[in-house]
Amino acid sequence: MKKHENTMAAVSDQSHASTDPIPVSDFSSVSPAPATDCDVLIVGGGINGCGIARDLAGRGWRVVLCEKDDLASHTSSSSTKLIHGGLRYLEYYEFSLVRKALQEREVLLKSAPHIMWPLRFVMPHDPSMRPAWMIRIGLFMYDHLARREVLPGSRSVDLRRHAAGKPLKEQYKRGFIYSDGWVDDARLVVLNALDAQARGAEVLTRTRCVHAKRDADGWTATLLGADGNKRTLRARAVVNAAGPWAESFLRGVAQSARGEALATKSLRLVKGSHIVVPRLFEHDHAYIFQNPDKRIIFAIPYQDEFTLIGTTDIELTGDDPGAARIAQEEIDYLCTQASRYFDKPIAPSDVVWTYSGVRPLLDDDSGDPSAVTRDYLLESNTEAAPLLSVWGGKITTFRKLAEDAADEVGRMLGQTGAQRPAWTDGAFLAGGDLSGWIGAAKRPDDDFERFVSAVQAKYPWLYGQLARRLARAYGARIDQLLGEAKSFADLGAEVAPGLFERELRFLQDNEWAVSAEDVLWRRSKLGLHYTPEEREQVARWLQQQQPRASDN
Structure with missing residues (x-):
């Protein structure tokens, strides 16, 4: 009997070469x-x-x-929805983790430009938190720990002149801007x-x-x-x-x-909660705010009409991670910390939605949940x-x-990497290859805009907002959804605003969707835009279609 092994898989600093996936049939001799x-x-x-x-x-x-x-x-639908290196982890000397994450940003952005895109972050400088020289050093490392092809580097900014300074209190006159990415996590x-x-x-x-x-x-x-x-x-x-x-x-x-x-x-289960409020600013940058407790929170443009604020780090109590919910103290904390920066205070009554996820962190005996690797x-x-x-x-x-x-x-299982080599570095995720619509890829964010234009040209009867939403959700798979549709009549009944029977059936038949929650809060965030009555209409329609869902 083999000796019990506890090993961390080796993480190479070198990127794997991009290869095509090997067909299953190639392994018939070693099945x-x-x-x-x-x-x-x-x-x-x-x-x-x-x-x-x-x-x-x-x-x-x-x-x-x-x-x-x-x-x-x-957990995977309850993140802050960022593809990021983790700037704050530099303070905990997690250089290997940050470098690994920085290397992955552009790999991921290129693999699915319809659900991931570059995002610029603004950090207003508060001298009482961290000195400017420390932030500059941190951002220099952040810019240079891994190669960048798409994302621009960091720079200082005069908040009195930049659009990002307008929603902030007048005391914040200077700041820093750097790059990371956004992802639709679910x-x-x-x-x-x-x-x-x-x-x-x-x-x-x-x-x-x-x-x-x-x-x-x-x-x-x-x-x-x-x-x-x-x-x-x-x-x-x-x-x-x-x-x-x-x-x-x-x-x-x-x-x-x-x-x-x-x-x-043993795991340490740490709850991270977020709040969503009506849109606090018009520009397309996100904010990273330093708090007196040495933590940070983000304020991010969300679903066009909203701002996402998070997150907290609270040790989870109870036996069921699935039952984690935001506490009033967390709502108060996020509102208070964001209000330290925004000129217009944020009150708990402004919150239109919340969500909480549980991070399964390996217990390393750290007293501070924020410091756990x-x-x-x-x-x-x-x-x-x-x-x-x-x-x-x-x-x-x-x-x-x-x-x-x-x-x-x-x-x-007795097969080496040479026999079954790595292949995902450079491979597209489902719907991510837009070349059939726009030709050769250039920049992921620009590629997506060209793709939206191509979709609108092919389906001119789709109004702009719906065309963009479907392009975001399905990428190049939008043809599978729309097929030969020539008008809205071909999409079936409109079950809720902008949500037609054809899309609901597509989600049932192709994406394992069963319930209204699956559709409205994970496959999309349409639940944020609908009234309770409209959400109920979607739930009733899906309940009537349960026999279709069981075919998955």
Whole structure:
């Protein structure tokens, strides 16, 4: 029996060469024995689980992914929605993490320009927080820790003359501007799941892994669907990507051949909450604000009509991470800190929506939740059939995490990286290749604007706001949605403003959407723009269509 291994997957500082995914058929000579239903069972349908499923499937492994709820139901749809290096992590000397994240920014921006785009951030200078020289040094490092091709570097700004200074209090006269990126986090998860499925993975939503027992040759897992039906599955390896539930999965679901729990590490569950208020400024920059407690918050343009403010760092209490909700103290904190900078105070009564996510951070005995590392650890256990557990991580580094995880799973299953090489660096996500519409790619943000123009030219009957929303959501897949539609009549009934039956059926049949929450708060953020009555109309329509959803 092999010795138990606890290893962090090695993270290379060199980018992998871009390669095309290798067809599954190329691996027929090394396929596992037919006694197994799949090579790898992945538990968890957040960004890490779906990213790993995509990478493994693209290397020819037979993959099954199960998620107990909808895709991105929890942490992965509750982020600050940034593709960023993590400027504040420099103060905690997390140089490796920052560099890794900075390297990933432009890789991700180019892979799906419809759901990710560059964003400029304004940091008003408050001398009582950090001296200007310290900020300049930090931004210099941020600019140069990784190569940039798309994102411009940082600079100082006179807030008395720049548009970003107008909404701020007069005392803020100087600031700094730097670059990061924005992402629609929930759609990022779905696009990874779609790519995984297109490459042969089986994606099971609303399917809970209730038991997984390992032996020397593999795992026997019991999957329970929302309809109460059970399925027994044999897998050669298991990937535990359950996020906030990763530790509890090893303590209560996964077992050794002797029936023992397999947990070796502990998670710290840290709640991060956000508030959404009516739009506070007209320009397209975001703000990063320094707080007296040495934390930072962001104020970001959101859904055209709103401003997103977050986040908090609160140690989670209770046994159910899925039940995390914002506390009044968090709302008060975010309003108070943002009001230190904005000329117009923000009151709790201004808040139109809130959301909270739970970050599963590896417990490193840090007393301050803000100081707990956001880096990830991949823990390999080969005492019997392979088990890989994913600890921690952040959305910006999901692709690199998935690549490292796929390398490690392959190693544990006896296949080297040379036999099943990495391929996602330079590959497009679903809908991300716009070349069929606009020709060769240039800058991701400019490419998207050219794409919107091409969509409007092909479908002139689509009014501008709807054309842009559909282009954002589906990218080059918009043809799959609209097909040969010649007018609004071809889209079916308008169930809610700008949301037609054709799109709802497309989400049911192609993107695992079942409930109104799936559609209005994860596949889109239309729920923010609708009245309660309009949201109820969507819910009723979907309830009447449940037989279609069960076909997924």
